[in-house]
Amino acid sequence: MNQAKLHQINILENQGPRKPEDLDMLFEQRLATNLTIIKDLFFSLYPEASHMGSFKKLLQELPVLYKQRPEPLKLQDIARLKQGDWYQSEQIVGMQLYVDLFSKDLKGLEDKLGYFEKLGVNFIHLMPITPRPKGENDGGYAVNSYHKVDKRYGTKSALLRLTKKMRDKNMYLMLDFVANHTSNEFPWAEKAMAGNFKYQEYYHIYPDRTIPDEFEKTLPEIFPLTSPGNFTFNSKMQKWVMTVFNQYQWDLNYSNPEVFIAMLGNLLKLANLGVDVVRLDALAFMWKKLGTLSQNLPEAHSLISLFKMCLQVIAPGVVFLAEAVVAPHEIIKYFGLGTMKGNECEIAYNATLMALLWDAIATKKTALLYKNLQNLPKKPKEATWVNYLRCHDDIGLGFDDRYIHEIGWDAKKHRKFLLDYYCQNIDWSPAKGEVFMYNPKNGDGRITGSCASLLGLEKALEQKNKAQINQAIDKIIMLHGIVMSYGGIPLIYAGDEIGTLNDYTYLKDNTKKEDSRWINRPRQDWEIVERLDAKKNYHSRIFFALQQLINLRKQNPVFSDHNNLILFDGHNPHVFIYERTSDDDGGVLVISNFSESPQAVTKISLGPYGSIANPKDLISGRTAKFVDDKLELKPYQLYWLSKA
Ligand code: GLC
Secondary structure: OOOOHHHHHHHHHHOOOOOOOHHHHHHHHHHHHHHHHHHHHHHHOHHHHHHHHHHHHHHHHHHHHHHHHHHHHHHHHHHHHHHOHHHHOOOOOEEOOOOHHHHHHHHHHHOOOHHHHHHHHHHHEEEEOOOOOOOOHOOOOOOOOOOOOOOHHHOOHHHHHHHHHHOOOOOOEEEOOOOEEEEOOOHHHHHHOOHHHHHHHEEOOOOOOOHHHHHHOOOOOOOOOOOOEEEEEOOOEEEEEEOOOOOOOEEEEOOOHHHHOOOOOHHHHHOOOOOEEEOOOOHOOOOOOOOOOOOOOOOHHHHHHHHHHHHHHOOOOOEEEEOOOOOOHHHHHOOOOOOOOOOOOOOEEOOOHHHHHHHHHOOOOOHHHHHHHHOOOOOOOOOOOEEOOOOOEEOOOOOOHHHHHOOOOOOHHHHHHHHHHOOOOOOOOOOOOOOEEOOOOOOEEEEOOOOOHOOOOOHHHOOHHHHHHHHHHHHHHHHHHHHHOOOOOEEEOHHHOOOOOOOOOOOOOOOOOOOOHHHHHHOOOHHHOOOOOOOHHHHHHHHHHHHHHHHHHOHHHOOOOOOOEEEEEEOOOEEEEEEOOOOOOOOOOEEEOOOOEEEEEEEHHHHHHOOOOOOOOOOOOEEEEEOOOOEOOOOOOEEEOOOO
């Protein structure tokens, strides 16, 4: 825990806030404690000699933003400071969804809160609900406003009613802060296009190709097929605009401190809607520098820390999730490095675990998974992961080539194998996915498809192959069981809890057909949900298995994240074993089999869990039996063994 947080807690322990003045006093104290850090960060990005005025403006802005925060949220902030690292609790289980595809609108979502409760979900990530351009808009990641509600989802009061109701039910809300770029319809962009120089400085805008060409020498392409290059010519201005993602997403110029100050205001307006976790979208891209990839730059880290420290002063109950789907050793840096440890993002997507679980499914081997996890630096103790299998995006194979080589595989061929396995280029593969953004220049490609379709359910259903259907279900449950038990917040992608298959309707929509990520953005099928209790079909088998895993997670405090995870070597290339350790005897050993044939692990490789006669499997409720000193695992079986 950082000094500022400690200091706060000391005060809080002696006196709880009773009156608004108490709250204000605590704000003043937070400001005083963090001011030096804020100042240092600010001047590290914007040199003092020329930016004193902007710093003064920031200082004036902080109390104004604090005043705008509704009192119930201020009280919640204090309660959270008292409680400590609430986001690491085993009680939190999440779901990610598109409001329109899930429940039509926000009112509809309010009516569905019971569905989340039934499954055990109490943390919801709503995909962007802010206004966006009419045509292509990257699923709302091209924003026309940071805090208004797009009409299609309802009104701001519908959102406030929802967040209030969620708070009453102890549910958490995550919303995106698309900090790297705005849409080309955002008021700043429109003013820039109208020739307003002040707002042209809010973006990276150049009169000719000189600087863009310099940038292009080192910048990679994010969407090479649909949006090649990183700059777009704007005919209104007759100038070039930096557009790293899509042509209608203009990258903000954070080297201008006015942009930081204005965006801080937008961040707080978003937080004040009752958001518990702010998902910092594409944060790795926030600082640009000629001659670099302009990703993961030290300045980007300072900038995020600066946002964080200001948030810590104004709304300390709100935390950041880093959406950094980058190399494993880069992801970990978003928790804050060196003196900034714990002062950047509290949560990050565990994209490393996600991608490597898909690797282990395709190869039926866990070597690469182990290799990467073993070499990952330990995260700070106040940090945690979001663990997930699928999200609205593609699966990138962003893990290091080095480790692929170290286990004796050819990295290029291995990546090609994974693309072929998941994207219907290998006859024997059960997976049905699509290639996303294949770049023939370097052979890079990513994978899209729903969890169930990638794990073979769609193909097995088409072939009416019962054994394969069962196997796909086992895989779905096993992988979710890993996500539920690995330290962090499990995030289920809406629809996966009922085994939703690929959705091909995007091909008929002109605004979506070029983006195959829409294949795994299906509409929630409420008819299936209604029949869950009555029928024993694959939907209900998956749903109730996940429900049970969630219940078990919540009953076992060992699943809260305190870096209490140890990898075990099962001496079997197909198994993945880790212990969630506990100071008393309450640890749990998670064992999974990534092979389609039965496997065994010796008693001895299970350490203390092998030396007791009959460890209990929490999932089946039965004792696990050793045969010839070995524990047997069926294909894709998952154990959660406890010593008790
Ligand atoms: C993030 C989002 C992705 C979007 C991109 C640009 O990576 O997850 O969907 O395309 O940012 O905003």
